[in-house]
Amino acid sequence: MAAELLKEETREEVPVAVIGGGIVGPVMAYILGEHGIRVHLYEARGKSLDGSQGRAINLSLSSRGMDALVRIGISEEVLKETTPFYGRCIHLPNSGGKTKLQYYSVKKEAVHSMNRRRLSELLLKKLEENPNVKIYYEHKLMNIEHQNNTLHFNVKRAGEEKESSYKISIKAKFIIGCDGFNSSVRKSVLGSILHYQQDILDEVYHELYLPPTQNGESALQHSDMFHIWPLGEVMLVGVPNKGNSFNIILFIPLSVSKSIKTPSDVLKFFKKYFPDLLEKIPNENQLIKDFFRKTPSRLNTIKCYPYHYGNILLLGDAAHSVLPFYGQGMNAGLEDCLIFEECLQEKDGDLETAAELFTDRRWKDLHTLADQSLHNFTTLRKGVNSNRFWINIKLESLLSVLLPNVFKQIYPMVVFSRGRYSEIHEREKWQKKLVNMIAIIIIIMSMLIISLILSFVI
Numbered sequence: 001m002a003a004e005l006l007k008e009e010t011r012e013e014v015p016v017a018v019i020g021g022g023i024v025g026p027v028m029a030y031i032l033g034e035h036g037i038r039v040h041l042y043e044a045r046g047k048s049l050d051g052s053q054g055r056a057i058n059l060s061l062s063s064r065g066m067d068a069l070v071r072i073g074i075s076e077e078v079l080k081e082t083t084p085f086y087g088r089c090i091h092l093p094n095s096g097g098k099t100k101l102q103y104y105s106v107k108k109e110a111v112h113s114m115n116r117r118r119l120s121e122l123l124l125k126k127l128e129e130n131p132n133v134k135i136y137y138e139h140k141l142m143n144i145e146h147q148n149n150t151l152h153f154n155v156k157r158a159g160e161e162k163e164s165s166y167k168i169s170i171k172a173k174f175i176i177g178c179d180g181f182n183s184s185v186r187k188s189v190l191g192s193i194l195h196y197q198q199d200i201l202d203e204v205y206h207e208l209y210l211p212p213t214q215n216g217e218s219a220l221q222h223s224d225m226f227h228i229w230p231l232g233e234v235m236l237v238g239v240p241n242k243g244n245s246f247n248i249i250l251f252i253p254l255s256v257s258k259s260i261k262t263p264s265d266v267l268k269f270f271k272k273y274f275p276d277l278l279e280k281i282p283n284e285n286q287l288i289k290d291f292f293r294k295t296p297s298r299l300n301t302i303k304c305y306p307y308h309y310g311n312i313l314l315l316g317d318a319a320h321s322v323l324p325f326y327g328q329g330m331n332a333g334l335e336d337c338l339i340f341e342e343c344l345q346e347k348d349g350d351l352e353t354a355a356e357l358f359t360d361r362r363w364k365d366l367h368t369l370a371d372q373s374l375h376n377f378t379t380l381r382k383g384v385n386s387n388r389f390w391i392n393i394k395l396e397s398l399l400s401v402l403l404p405n406v407f408k409q410i411y412p413m414v415v416f417s418r419g420r421y422s423e424i425h426e427r428e429k430w431q432k433k434l435v436n437m438i439a440i441i442i443i444i445m446s447m448l449i450i451s452l453i454l455s456f457v458i
């Protein structure tokens, strides 16, 4: 039933208002609460976190995110519900189902796949234990008047007879926007942000599901790997779940998505592009239902500079939405919380100067992450099918074993360390040149050896 506005209410001023109780908001609120700061967190969804959240996609949790979970004392509880995976299993195109494995690191370290909704639930439950934090669900921020630090919310409440909603206004001394890529906090300061860039990809994604077999086994060989079917502009990935199922995400151009209109179009599409996967899906009707379940989502990159304006700070996707192809969006958002805490300590608890320091310390890394996430999209879609990609991967791991103090594998530094994204990228640039040079020398040497052998034989 449509909600109607019944009343208006103004509440007392709060020291810190955190907007958004997805993933980054609860962690930031918890840390501030531990510093003795009183925080009110406002989340648009209801407490059960169902409905609007929708995205049940599994997220890969790596070191940066894990460190933030360790910081708030929830890592063990979360780890119990994750599924480890150790690298990529690439399904080679037109090969009759052949695959190639690429481990993330020579040490075979694991990234952990975690259900997004469940992670959010656990974080909010943890936050309830913090006596300095109050959580308000069903509070949707509409806008902020920053001249007088006032936030305006629409509050939804399930009444006895019908759902109703009313408006409230609160004043806050400091406001942190953790309200995701469509951030209302960011919109309210957009005119004051010096640099703002939003790029929307032509691709959309559909969320699908591959259940385990009837005996409860994984339908795909290598259930401890991240699966990729790279076919140029069409790409599909499979993220392992607990219980041997996979969350499948199909990335396709919007025009292709729009051209698939009927159940038989869906099946035709899968027969054409992913026949090996289609064979493993036990219930075609479920596939069709999943395909049409939701309007396909667009992918965004958002770059801002700075991340603060007076007493307002943006964190997580609100500040830096990146493409999912580096598996770092959430991890970087969680790392924001750790870095903001460092800044706060350096600035003796002054939130506004800590926010300035946060921008200084973070922007270069987050802009690099946005660029590298886009770059990795191209590599995953097309690059993994080239011989050059595999030669470089082999050389990279060989050099990292032979010269461990000089040469390091790049992706493990991104996922298994807290090294700065910008510094890792600088290293990547010179290492790439070196690897290319070595590859060329190897090719020339092999040609010389072959021609030498041929000259003896002929």
Ligand SMILES: Cc1cc2nc3c(=O)[nH]c(=O)nc-3n(C[C@H](O)[C@H](O)[C@H](O)COP(=O)(O)OP(=O)(O)OC[C@H]3O[C@@H](n4cnc5c(N)ncnc54)[C@H](O)[C@@H]3O)c2cc1C
Residues within 6 Å of the ligand: 019, 020, 021, 022, 023, 024, 025, 042, 043, 044, 045, 057, 058, 059, 060, 061, 139, 140, 141, 142, 178, 179, 180, 181, 182, 183, 184, 205, 249, 315, 316, 317, 318, 324, 327, 328, 329, 330, 331, 332, 333
């Ligand atoms: C397909 C896909 C796969 C991904 N895979 C990975 C991965 O493997 N690893 C990884 O690290 N990252 C991944 N990401 C990125 C990750 O999902 C985000 O970076 C992460 O969710 C950001 O967390 P957040 O808390 O900033 O925002 P969100 O998780 O979006 O949370 C924002 C919260 O704010 C609330 N909200 C919104 N507007 C308002 C309002 N006006 N008032 C009050 N509340 C509001 C929302 O209800 C929500 O709860 C992926 C993203 C996509 C799209």
